[in-house]
Amino acid sequence: MEHPLYKQIQNDIRGRIRSGELQAGALVPSEKELAQQYGVSQITSKNALNGLVEEGLLVRFRGKGTFVREHGSQEGPEHGADTKRTIAIILPTMKTKIDQQLLDGLERYCADRGYDLLFRITRESPEEESTAIEQFRKRGVDGFIIFPVEQESYNTAILRLSLDQVPLVLVDRFLKEIKTYSVSSDNYGGVREAVSGLLAAGHTRIAYLSPEITNSVTDDRAKGFEAAFMEQGLPIDKTLWCMLDLETIGEGRGQQEIERFLRVRSDVTAVFAVNAELARYAYNAIREIWQGTGSAPLLAAFDDPDLEGIPYVHQRLDDVCRIAVDLLSEQLSGTYEPRREVVPVQWTDTMIPRP
Template sequence: MEQPLYKRIQNDIRRRIQSGELQAGALIPSEKDLAQRYGVSQITSKNALNGLVEEGLLVRYRGKGTFVRELVIPEEPHLQSGAKKTIAIILPTMKTKIDQQLLDGLERYCADRGYDLLIRITRESQEEEYRAIKQFQERGVDGFIIFPVEQESYNNAILRLSLDRVPLVLVDRFLKEIKAYSVSSDNYAGVREAISSLLAAGHMRIAFLSPEITNSVTDERAKGFEAAFMEQGLPIDKTLWCMLDLETIAEGNGQREIVRFLSDQSDITAVFAVNAELARYAHYAIREIWKGAGNEPQLAAFDDPDLDGIPFIRQQLDDVSRRVVDLLSEQLSGTHEPRREVVPVQWIWPNDLDFT
C-alpha cells in the first residue's frame, strides 16, 4: 500500500531530526515551502506538521514559525544521587507461558542489579498503555521496559520517551522511523527456517495463520514465510493466508474463523501458525475437519503450543530478558547509543522433543 503523502513528509522530517541534520530549535520549512517541495497541497503539509506537533516532536510559535522541540529533561528532586533505581515494566498481557517466562526473566535480572520494579498489565489497550507511561513518569521512575500492545501505530507516549532519551528498552518490537533501544527474537530467520524445513519435507501447500500485520513482529514473520518460498523459486499463494483482525481475536472468535478458513482448504498439507494461541485453534480445527482420517495437515508454530508432536520455534527468553536489562543499565549509566538487538531462535522438530 502506498504511503500517504502527509506521512512521507512526517517521516522525512523525523529522519532529518534523528540524523542530526535538524537540531533542537531548528526552524522547519513553512507549510507553503513544504507543499512546493513535495508537490502536495498546503492542507496536506499543514496536516503533516500538525501531527508532529501533537506528537511533541515540533513546537509552533505564533508569528515565528515551527521549530524542532528543545529536549527537556524532567527534574526528579525526590530521587537522590545514588538512590536505588526504579524501573517500570509495561506488558500487554499475562495470558501465555511466554508472557510469564519473560516477566520472570526481567524481574530476575532487574533484581540482580538492585532495581525496584513497578509493573502494569495493559490488557492490549493502547489507552491504558498511554496512561501507564504518564503515571509512571509522574512517579519519577528511572527507566522503562515496554512490550507494546498489538496496534497499527506506536503510542505517541513511547515515541516521546525515545525522542526525549528517557532510558527505555522495547521488547519484541522496534520503531522503524526512530532509533531506539529494542530487543527481539529473530522472527524473520525463525519462520524462514521453519517453512524451509516444511518445504524440504514435501509440503508445498502450507496455510499461514496470523493476526493482521500491525507491527514489526507480524511483519517479520510474514516476510520470513515469503522468503522461504522465494529462495526455492516457488510461488506464494496468499489464498492460503488467514489474517485475523485483532478485534476478532480479542472477542474470542479466532478459533471459529480458523475452522471456517481451513474447511475451505482441503488440499493443504501443512499449517503454520505465528503464535501458540493460533496454533491451538488450528489444532482444534484440524481435529474437527479431518477427524483423524490420517491425511490431516502437519501443524507447526512459532512458540510452543503445548501440543505433543508439534514442531515449533523456541525463543531464548532468558537471553532476551538479560539483554533488555543490560541495555537499560547502559542508559542508566549515561550512555545513549540506540540499537536493535536480535536474539537467535531454535527450530524444534518432533524428533528433538522429549516426551518422557
C-alpha cells in the same frame, strides 16, 4: 558457585578501590583493556563498568574515560550509590506461558541489579498503555521496559519517551522510523527456517495463520515465510494466508475463523501459526475438520503451543530478558547509543512427515 564474568570484574575493581590501589579520581582501565585482561568480550567489560557507574562507585566522562568517583562529587549520574533505581515494566497480557516467562526473567535480572519495580498489564489496550506510561513518568521512574500492544501504529506516549531520551527498551518490537533501544527474537529467521524445513519435507501447500500485520513482529514473520518460498523458486499463494484482525482475536472468535478458513482448503498439507495462541486454535480446528480421516495437515508454530508432537520455533527468552535489562542499565549509566538487538531462535528439528 562462580560469579558471572562481569561480576568478577566488578568485584576486582571494588577490591582495588578498597585497597587504595585505585584512589578517588583515578582513571579505571578501559573496556578494551579489561576485556584483554580478563579474556572476555568488550560487551562484558562494558556491562561491568556500567554497573559500577550505576552504583555510584565510578563516574564516566565522555571522551575522557571512567574514573573512581570522588567522595561528595555531584558529577555523573543523578543517583548515588544509596539511591535505588525504579523501573516500570509494561506488558500487554499475562495470558500465555511466553508472557509469564518474560515477566519472570525481567524481574530476576532487574533484582540482580538492585532495581525496584513497578508493573502494569495493559490488556492489549493502547489507552491503558498510554495511561500507564504517563502515570509512571509522573511518579519519576528511572526507566521503562515496554512490550507494546498490537496496533497499527506506535503509541504516541512511547514515541515521546524515545524522543525525550528517557531510558527505554522495547521488547519484541522496534520503531522503524525512530532510533531507540529494542531487543527481539529473530522473527524473520525463525519463520524462514521453519517453513524451509516444511518445504524440504515436501509440504508446498502451507496455510499461514497470523494476526493482521500491524507491527514489526508480524511483518518480520510474514517476510520470513515469503523468503522461504522465494529461495526455493516457489510461488506464494496468498489465498492460503489467514490474516485475523485484532478485533476478531480479542473477541474470542479466532478459532471459529480459522476453522472456517481451513474447511474450504482441505488440500493443505501443513499449517504454520505465528504464535502459540493461534496454534492452539488451529489444533482444535484440525481435529474437528479432519478427525478420523488420517489426512490431517501437519501443524507447526512459532513458540511452544504446549501440545505434544508439534514442531515449533523456540525463543531464547532468558537472553531476551537479560539483554533488555543490560540495555536499560547502559542508558541509566549515562550512555545513549540506541540500537536493535536480535536474539537467535531455534527451530525444533523433530521428524516432519512427508505429505
